[in-house]
Amino acid sequence: MASSRFIITVIGSDKVGIVARITMVMANFNVNIVDITQTIMQGIFTMIMLAEAPQEGFDLQAFQEGMEAEGKNLGVEVKVQHEDIFRFMHRI
């Protein structure tokens, strides 16, 4: 694990305030958005973010729990995964 960058995926039904509330949690953990893309695929809201966590004092487990809890409130599924898993799986 070289970087502290994570892929955050938010999947569920679209509603007002998803981006605002999810990014609020990220701000609370001092997690910065590097890139963001958002589409509606087959009627399902899909947001993917590449995010950078602080190098020091970052509690991944607490962040994941915070994001999942906010996702539950919104009725969407939120996953936080280290970027390497996607790079490694699909690239040589």
Next chain:
Amino acid sequence: MLINPNEILETIRMVKMENLDIRTVTMGINLRGCSHPDIEAFNENIYEKITGYARDLVRTTEEVQDLYGIPIINKRIAVTPIAIVAESCIAEDYVSVAKTLDAAAKELGVDFIGGFSALVHKGITPGDLKLINSIPEALACTEKVCSSVNVATTKAGINMDAVALMGETVKKTAELTADRDGLGCAKLVVFANAPEDNPFMAGAFHGIGEPDCVINVGVSGPGVVNAALRELVNPDLTEIAETIKKTAFKITRMGEIVGREAARRLGVEFGILDLSLAPTPAIGDSVARILEAMGLERCGTHGTTAALALLNDAVKKGGSMASSSVGGLSGAFIPVSEDEGMIEAVNAGALSLEKLEAMTCVCSVGLDMIAVPGDTPASTISAIIADEMAIGMVNKKTTAVRIIPAPGKKVGDSVEFGGLLGRAPVMQVNGFSSETFIKRGGRIPAPIQALTN
């Protein structure tokens, strides 16, 4: 974005919808420094070493699981074959060693501990014999201990005395766990050409050529291959092979990154990645369903062996490109009780013991998790083992038998083990006797394939 969103969603779908997971992170631990003439002192030594080395195994594995968002189903430990390290103990049997292994596994919170094992392909030492004689009781009075005995290799031939002994041992193990449908036999495997770095149970042990401590990883993923094949529109078999290869590549890469990160965090050497397709009882997470996706009405019908050969080869090709550390068993598993498609094929009358034996010629690993009637004679079980060992010996591959003569059950009944071990329909065996053949003992000499130097 530097990573393609479709690839991100593909990974998430594989995990969420298609049961992609890491089946096991297995820590191999060398126990050779633990030998002692006093078995109590020996037991203390192995307990200390195992609980010391694997103290952080479960916690670290869970951290890696959270980091990558990939489920890791089992955490396991494999130790040096106990017959080797306990041989210097002055003791009648090694049941207390199995209890010690079980206690260590429970203390650590791991799912299984393997290595209650002996390597007897050319001959049986006094320690080997004590270990084999201890197996039935050891498996009856422990929960997490797994046992394996290697009775054949391509280089040494088949030790038919050991094969005869293992038929009896399997029967006794079933009888001592009769209250649990013979569950003890689900934790006992008889091998030809057993690998030294296999992370999968029941056959994992820490081989004598291994380092002091090592992390080996076993991936899963039949559900992903099954789903990928079912998306193809009227493919020919070349396209099918290509799709399996690509999918196996991705599964293997995932296993490799998880294994390396777990090993790094534990400060332990990364050993191998076993790229076996290991089914689970979950619907669709089935090797049988992959074969059916290729166009067979039911797994077990004519064409099944050819389809399985294609699958097994494509998995290896994709996997070996993805990792330079491929080892262990590495091939498609066909355990009947752990694969819902296999269970259905047996129940439908499509899949027989004889066909399964043919299938083991072209895949990993052997006759696995097969229930047979409880009154099957020990000599017939030995003969089933001998056939499978012959396939492994001649084809220079690993083969194994994990068979359950389910006490009190007959053809048409089924036995329920629960969890990953699943449910096994009781299968028909050939009623003609093999007793005189098995009684002869001796050794089936190494085949001409052994003379490679």
